[in-house]
Amino acid sequence: MKTYARWLLAASILPLAACAEAPKAPPAPPPPPPLAAADATFVEKASVANTFEIATGRLADSRSHNAKVKAFAARLVTDHSANQDRLGGIATQHGVTLPTDLSTDEEKTLDELKAETGRKFDRDFLAVQVQAHTDALPLFQAEAQNTTDADLKSYAADTAAAVQSHLNIAQNLSPPAHPHRGRRHHH
Template sequence: MRFSRNATGTLFVGGAMALTLAALAYPGMLGLDKVTTDQSRIIANTQWGPLTEQDRDFVVKVRAAGLWEYPLGQIGLQKGSSKGVKTASEHLVDGHAALDASCRKIAPMLNITLPNIASPQQEGFVTQLKGETGKQFDTDFANILRMTHGSIFNTIAKIRSTTKNSLVRALADQANDTVLDHITVMEKTGLVDFDQTLFNQTTPPKLPQSDLTPPPPAAGQPEVVLAPPPTATSTPLDLSGLTGGGPAGAAPGPSPSAG
């Protein structure tokens, strides 16, 4: 079954990252659109460099991506009917477990609140694929994930080239490697319809921000942990010795061990 424009449209509509601030409020609006008209606005000065609104949103986006792509990888291991899809599923689980560990490590260091649930749009992708089997599952799995990884790949490049925060820069390096790997394994399935997927990637339908925004965690809710697989090959960030990146006189933050 081809990943059609109509099917994708239905999918999107249906469902479908001591500070100078005491705490950073959970961003009210995330997703593919900007939170404010100026995402370069500095919201905290840390010992690892200034933290901008887009830096914070990037950490949250990486976390949210894992919250739906990791379980979808687990589903793919069970439902995938081709070797390529099963291999891609292994890469999803392995890569996002390590990325998630990095997000959970640096978030408290930067005082960023992370979501425990992906956005409604992202959860909609999972719901759709849970209801599919066989070749339809394999094809939609490869195309949806190629599209979403292609979209965040551009965001990673922007963050990596502009952030002045060394923790966010390290996360962007890891995310770049992981997402490129996931793009590659999706393409190796031989199921990607590039014309349709790139159209959906570059011309997404307009959705309300509530569909694109992962909800904040409920008060007192334990943090969701994406456990690495027994045969994990990806590793979280090693932050030992990672300091600096900020202007002279920046307020000190917690030590790296706090993450």
């Protein structure tokens, strides 16, 4: 009978243990701090710039027959994809969704490049890269200097260095504006 009493006691205690209050989940983390308006604008512009460079880089990688242009295009895709991933992480921390569409002007430029082939494609692709990186450089430099967000400051400074490098490469690969530049013509 003692065994039965013990069994009955154990059977009556087990459901009580199961009913005990489960440990509480830790409180939800506080919502991410919103970005300052200037930082939010920067994030949007930087995302669109990365998306454009990835798109034009992929196009040049498949369209160009020049090994140096293809290598540059592949680097653009690699670097700007990594930049976009890093920017996406920062944006997520602040509850911001990155835009995925190009601007109307960038769509038009991409469509114009898609219609070109051969040396004209290479020349115009490089001209687009010089212009895009010339336009982007001050954006990243200003953000690196002016933002108070440590992650954005680091991202902008690192990306400004990459943008400067891409600009230098695009300029070095670009053909001279005038093939006779530097020559003296004798009449």
